[in-house]
């Protein structure tokens with residue numbers, strides 16, 4: 001009995017691309033997940049082993065990254081139209097292109113106006129916090145004598161599009177990492193902080209909601225304002241900033257995955273990548289973890 005090849009399509013899915021516009025100190029970023037699906041005269045590819053009509057998925061991936069440099073990303077829609085037209089208009093066997101794009105939106109991190117901590121705020125041109133998705137956490141324990149409160153947050157995603165370097169590290173025969181003097185620093189913050197509050201008689205509870213907002217703000221400000229030579233250094237700055245500003249907290253523990261953004265090599269397409277087009281890898285990732293606590297305080301926040 002004959003079988004019939006029905007609908008089919010192919011392409012590179014989930015191209016994670018970050019395009020940075022660095023024309024001034026106020027950077028702009030576009031963060032997209034682009035999936036390409038092509039269809040057309042592809043029977044032979046499936047039936048005979050001839051790939052004469054097959055534009056490799058690898059090429060579709062390269063095209064996405066190259067177009068981000070060549071044409072820029074004004075909007076996901078305009079970018080998708082440019083890509084779709086390109087694949088169909090330039091490849092005779094390809095009759096249809098479907099480009100699906102998810103766009104992740106980012107807000108700018110604001111820090112207090114340098115002229116006053118109380119009036120207004122100013123944005124940091126290269127520091128961003130991703131919209132939505134963050135979760136507030138808390139863990140309360142009581143052993144009949146004292147209360148222990150560990151509050152926290154997870155999935156707070158932040159990015160600096162400059163002011164991050166990483167160099168001068170150990171090099172052995174397995175080292176291939178290139179030293180970086182201007183890289184993207186991005187992480188998904190998991191933080192837990194312990195309150196000195198012990199629930200003793202007459203002891204007032206901190207304003208938990210206010211405290212949460214302030215701790216979060218101090219971590220964001222420290223992330224944005226630290227010129228970083230490692231994520232470890234940024235971690236320390238974030239923890240220290242909280243302890244310096246929030247008397248009710250005596251220990252901070254941070255887990256910071258290094259969300260790597262790799263510069264895409266556009267040389268093969270005759271294009272120069274001047275720290276503008278990145279591939280946002282989701283794994284593997286460096287995981288930087290550490291506790292900062294007040295002197296004399298015995299740290300208790302468990303290692304995850």
Ligand SMILES: O=c1[nH]c(=O)c2[nH]c(=O)[nH]c2[nH]1
Pocket residue numbers: 166177229230231232258286
């Ligand atoms: O900030 C960093 N810390 C590291 O320990 C490390 N290791 C690495 O490969 N890249 C980075 N970046």
